[in-house]
Amino acid sequence: MSSGAIYNLFREKLNKPKTEIDPAIKPALIKFNTFLQQFKQSASPRVLDVCCFRGLEAAFLKREFLQSVTIVGVDLVCEAVQEAKKKGRIDEGYAANLATDDASLPFDEVDFAYCLRSGPAFDNKEVRKMLGHVKSKLRRGGRFFYQDLVRNGDRYDKSIAEIVADQQKPAVRAIRTKQQLLEAFHEAGFETTKTEITEPQHDQFYTTGIFFLKKPM
């Protein structure tokens, strides 16, 4: 799927008003807050929300835990970023295509970044570009909380295309194995300090993984 098709897919979603996050995503945000509290060096850290869309995750974090942080949102859909900014869900917002080499990210470096469910957005090649952009904006020693669907590679060997067709999830472009993700993090220059893979909760084909990453000093 091209960036244009992805743009249209998510632009379309904006037409459906939504003001609260999906409850299924709350545990990951709670874990992100715990992670941030553990490594926070200043009272008001800067946090990058990778693929912020209309900022509902950022709004939840600010309301529940992070009143004193600055959240910088980046997303492909400029209208979504505008909505997130207008509603005060993020402090700074930028429209950028993180799947390209030349994404323009004209903001100061951040202490933390989080990205939830990148599989629908980035294929294997694009995820490497996204990781590179995040790393370029993270301070040395900064932390990146990365949550995604993880494929149960050794339990199921059908192609991704077949899985997608089976599951009728046209937006799921790439469900990577844990190993593929670890390789991508390593290539991008991140240290993976911890990994959590849940027992399959969606079905036997894929599950959820959380990867705790660090940009080396």
Ligand SMILES: C[S@@+](CC[C@H](N)C(=O)[O-])C[C@H]1O[C@@H](n2cnc3c(N)ncnc32)[C@H](O)[C@@H]1O
């Ligand atoms: C699962 S949604 C994110 C949900 C969002 N964090 C929230 O709080 O509602 C995936 C997002 O990835 C964005 N996206 C897809 N491809 C992208 C790209 N190449 N660069 C930047 N953002 C992209 C989409 O526009 C969409 O907003």
